[in-house]
Amino acid sequence: MDMPLYPGDPLTKGVGATKDAKRIDAKTAPTLTKIPVLPISYSDALPLLKNLDGAVVPDSWRGSLPTTYHFGGKTPTVRMKLEFNWDMKAIYDVIARMPGSERPDQWIIRGNHRDAWVNGADDPLSGLVAMMEEARAISELTKTGWKPKRTIVYAAWDAEEEGLIGSTEWVELHADELRQKAAVYINTDSNGRGFLGIGGSHTLEKFINEVGKTIPDPQIKMSVWERTHANQIVNGSPTEKREAVERPDLRISPLGSGSDYTPFLQHLGIASMNIGFGGEDGGGSYHSIYDSFDHYTRFGDPGLAYGVALAKVCGHATLRLANADSLPFEFTNFAETVSGFATEVMRLADTMREETRATNQVISNGMLYSVQDPTLTFVVPKEKGPVPFLNFAPLQNAVAKLNESAKRYQTDSTSKPITPANRRELDRLLYGSERLLTRKEGLPRRDWFKHQIYAPGFYTGYGVKTLPGIREAIEQRNWQEATEQIEIAGKTIERFAAEIDRASAFYVWLQ
């Protein structure tokens, strides 16, 4: 499935796949790829590899199986018998809702998928049982008379492995209501022993750092935040080490795709996070028959100690979000992060310009040809068009504005008073702000993906592309589109900054 185009039911793009939904013919579904693909095991692959008899492949093509890797050559024929099941199947999402006492129309959504490829102890159950434990604890809390101020929604998605189908279809079906009410979505796809890993919206970075500082690590007498921070200082890359020393918050990673946050974040613009522990859990069993309860409890998370820690992190986050006087969105970390993305895309253009110039030179002066092994075939590539200097000013001006607006909100929200009525209005504006990072036209060639800051790579799959419109246009050497996308990103960020200014205006000294 070509998921970077759109996830979910291939036949019902953009609408909920209810019984009576309008469906396209599977033959025309753009996300159903035409070449069948199936991962196979070592023992099935080895005889195929051993029977290839062409030239020996270059070093970088070699795998780890005990055979010499060859190109095809005069290869024996492999006959494949393909069988597909095209039946329509019902899938089942499980949704539980606890209405908020004060602001029932503001939803904190906590979800994870419940289906697995095979056994699924790690993926998805390690994340799902933590979520169910949170739900149980909150249910216990209500027996004391406690109620959440905002509505809490728990969701267990079906058919994630087949293409984020359960979550996508639910989001598409309830899109209008979610646009109005959804404040934050928290996902926990897989968990294990080790360090805290967080991906998501950078407007929540400061908040989730605060939560992490309050949860004890199950193995070492410190908070999970402290241990993760220490790990960055001790084992991080030079950049991570420097940032860990200089920056007050752990940097959360931007989200690409690969789990159920995608429809929330990238289709509707709902601030989202994916949270899980790992790094001391071995790994390597997920999506296989080895992802068993036995394997997981022996190697993944013995004693399920990090399952408890995950329930604490996400349970605290959910409760704090549900009961905060104002939703804890914060913009200076977001502004700094987007500023970094902008620097990256500008450097990308500079680097490509220099590399193109250098490569074209060694093509045109014959150097590239002269250093090839003349006993082997080498086709000199064509020269590429030069990389022009692009007008990044709209992006740079917008980022400058964003930084100012973020700082002003930080100052005003911590130094000025706010009335209860304003607080309620502010909330709506805060959780709606992520919506302003989307654009109804979506990204080029994939209008389902509407977020202008985070997207999975159109050509590269799960991995994130930040400022995707600009970045992918540059990567594809489409300078016209890059210039258009710089304008679009600039306007998107300016609009977002203006909304932060409106948020700041709620904090005023009363007459």
Place this chain on the structure above:
Amino acid sequence: MDMPLYPGDPLTKGVGATKDAKRIDAKTAPTLTKIPVLPISYSDALPLLKNLDGAVVPDSWRGSLPTTYHFGGKTPTVRMKLEFNWDMKAIYDVIARMPGSERPDQWIIRGNHRDAWVNGADDPLSGLVAMMEEARAISELTKTGWKPKRTIVYAAWDAEEEGLIGSTEWVELHADELRQKAAVYINTDSNGRGFLGIGGSHTLEKFINEVGKTIPDPQIKMSVWERTHANQIVNGSPTEKREAVERPDLRISPLGSGSDYTPFLQHLGIASMNIGFGGEDGGGSYHSIYDSFDHYTRFGDPGLAYGVALAKVCGHATLRLANADSLPFEFTNFAETVSGFATEVMRLADTMREETRATNQVISNGMLYSVQDPTLTFVVPKEKGPVPFLNFAPLQNAVAKLNESAKRYQTDSTSKPITPANRRELDRLLYGSERLLTRKEGLPRRDWFKHQIYAPGFYTGYGVKTLPGIREAIEQRNWQEATEQIEIAGKTIERFAAEIDRASAFYVWLQ
């Protein structure tokens, strides 16, 4: 054999191992190591590896054999039967000399070893046959009545593989005469298809670049210099690419050890080079039974085309050195190179200081311990003493002086006249200059190695350490010795610079 202490006969350090030489008892020979070492084949190693049954080793300890790598554990016993032959054996160097017609007391020495571990087609014969072809060509030249101005010495060394024994003993036996007469030594240990590789004294860098520009590549219509230069631009590291564009000369690499240039360069201070082609010859056969004529002529250098190219490079170099009006030593490239070495050792101290500070901090604040997997054993290392700021001024002043002196010689030698009498004096001074880079006390803990700019690593073997006294003292955190060695290197370089000034003084406008 612990060759970085001294090479050659372990029983006759510093003197020629003639029949009647004074020998030490083998039991006390410091270069004969106490743990016997023998490389073994895959098929012998595999059963040993397979029978280890301790914990699985960390990733970086794993090799490529098809087995899981374990620590020893409750390992089955291996019984080894050791046999040594302690007989004294005669070895045979073959030396040919053609006396110079004008300056017979200035020797250009061209050598390579003739012994091999097994078949030896690549190592050493590919380099030896090129040398023999040069000797034959020069012999043909003399039939036309031609004579070299300076003496040419051809040498085929024995017992190189057992520890540079043939060359070292000959150099030690003739040390006094060589100090007086040896101008340059050229070695060619192994050769193959591909690009020109040169290691050696940087006072010869400009000269050998000039030679390389005149020799046609056997495969591509350009000089061997041009093709090697193109390869650096196309396939080099970022630094190599930049240097290849900005620098007029190919950078030759400093020499560590591993072949017969060592006694000439590092014991006596005779400017030396090791030259060979490679990069398209596959490699991997040397020191094994596969280093056969058949393998070499099929994969190493089909048609022996690069054998001819090597004979041309080294033959031209030898003839130009033998017949030059003044020996083509040049000092600006040497000065620039030493300046780079000085920057490296200063950075090394800075980097170690910063790393020590950072590591001590995570030890003392407990971070290092906190991020270890608590289910495994981890012993927190002791804090290391801080790295002090060292007084590099003596080195920096000397390098500044060297740069000035080198530039003055370049200017004077190309713009002012010189008398024939001065030319002869100048020659003696030029080829003696490398001697001034040695110190009779040698390097700390290894007085046989006398060169202060180039040495094999005391702990690391073949690989070169430049400014070895300073660099190894810093690496070993011996700050007292580092300070002393900075003084020593400074004085050595100052003395060398003063000699260049004396060389410049031979160029004068006559009254």
